[in-house]
Amino acid sequence: MSNATDKLEELGIQLDSQLPYDVDRMFPKLQGWGVKGAIKQKHKVLQKVEPLLKRMVLRDEKILYVAKGIQVKFSEQYFLGIWANLINQTVFVLTNLRLIMLHVDGSGNPHNMYWVIYYSQITTFKGSWTGQVKLKLEDGLKLVFSGFKGDDRKQMPTIFQECVEVYRQQGFNPQVTQSRENLCPNCLAVVPKGQYQCGECGQNFYTPSSLAGRSLIFPSWGDFMMGHTVLACVELLGYVASWFFLVAFAMAGFREGGIEGLVATCIFLFFIAIEHVIDSALTFFIAKKGLTPKGKPAQVAATEAPVLTGDASNPYNPPPV
Numbered sequence: 001m002s003n004a005t006d007k008l009e010e011l012g013i014q015l016d017s018q019l020p021y022d023v024d025r026m027f028p029k030l031q032g033w034g035v036k037g038a039i040k041q042k043h044k045v046l047q048k049v050e051p052l053l054k055r056m057v058l059r060d061e062k063i064l065y066v067a068k069g070i071q072v073k074f075s076e077q078y079f080l081g082i083w084a085n086l087i088n089q090t091v092f093v094l095t096n097l098r099l100i101m102l103h104v105d106g107s108g109n110p111h112n113m114y115w116v117i118y119y120s121q122i123t124t125f126k127g128s129w130t131g132q133v134k135l136k137l138e139d140g141l142k143l144v145f146s147g148f149k150g151d152d153r154k155q156m157p158t159i160f161q162e163c164v165e166v167y168r169q170q171g172f173n174p175q176v177t178q179s180r181e182n183l184c185p186n187c188l189a190v191v192p193k194g195q196y197q198c199g200e201c202g203q204n205f206y207t208p209s210s211l212a213g214r215s216l217i218f219p220s221w222g223d224f225m226m227g228h229t230v231l232a233c234v235e236l237l238g239y240v241a242s243w244f245f246l247v248a249f250a251m252a253g254f255r256e257g258g259i260e261g262l263v264a265t266c267i268f269l270f271f272i273a274i275e276h277v278i279d280s281a282l283t284f285f286i287a288k289k290g291l292t293p294k295g296k297p298a299q300v301a302a303t304e305a306p307v308l309t310g311d312a313s314n315p316y317n318p319p320p321v
């Protein structure tokens with residue numbers, strides 16, 4: 001038995017025995033101040049994603065490290081600012097075959113958008129001492145991973161870089177339709193780039209433009225549909241507040257009489273229109289990140305399958321050649 005296994009036992013922590021964890025890598029620090037809390041914290045993160053991981057893990061796949069952080073597109077940092085952190089909470093799962101990313105809510109519960117990146121898709125890897133990782137992918141997508149806490153700040157980039165290097169040498173390069181593949185939130189199969197229906201289970205998804213169209217009609221609508229409730233509420237409040245402000249402004253114009261009323265109304269309409277357009281663009285941008293399910297799937301996927309049935313050399317559901 002390894003030291004990490006002993007330590008987990010001592011703390012009364014039981015990891016899911018069906019999952020192929022590399023416990024020594026997952027829990028490298030076993031002594032010292034704050035270690036107990038850190039291990040318990042990690043266990044909490046794991047517990048919420050274990051049921052999903054059990055359905056994802058392939059034969060011969062090993063889970064090397066799991067950490068919770070934030071995943072943003074490079075451009076998004078500036079575009080969304082602090083909101084990017086709120087809506088991009090992600091659990092990162094480094095395995096010996098790939099990086100699995102699960103979008104989670106503030107409490108760590110998985111939330112519809114899941115992705116896979118094979119190490120062969122990573123062209124540039126840059127880690128920093130703050131735990132931030134910057135990636136450039138084969139298809140040009142630039143991602144920034146950040147927000148790691150405690151030891152994860154050091155461990156996550158280190159183990160990630162090891163994986164990237166090992167896989168560069170081994171040349172494991174599965175075929176993909178885009179560098180960061182979207183997974184169906186229902187059956188966990190890959191949904192190829194540009195497709196909005198799962199070929200495995202029939203689950204339909206909203207296209208980014210249909211969500212953006214909703215936000216164009218009524219700001220915040222699209223974001224509510226994607227489940228970004230906090231962001232959507234803020235948008236809604238801002239929108240309602242601007243109506244109060246602009247209606248008051250237009251009324252004041254009318255009280256002046258003559259041309260002022262007309263000018264005030266035009267300004268009012270102009271600003272409201274701008275708000276609709278900006279919100280619609282924002283929704284489109286966010287929706288592009290992954291898949292938003294629409295209604296129920298055609299057939300309900302079995303909740304337990306497939307457990308460890310995959311083949312490492314032939315990842316499940318490869319895109320048609």
Ligand SMILES: [Zn+2]
Pocket residue numbers: 184185186187188189198199200201202203
């Ligand atoms: Zn599916």
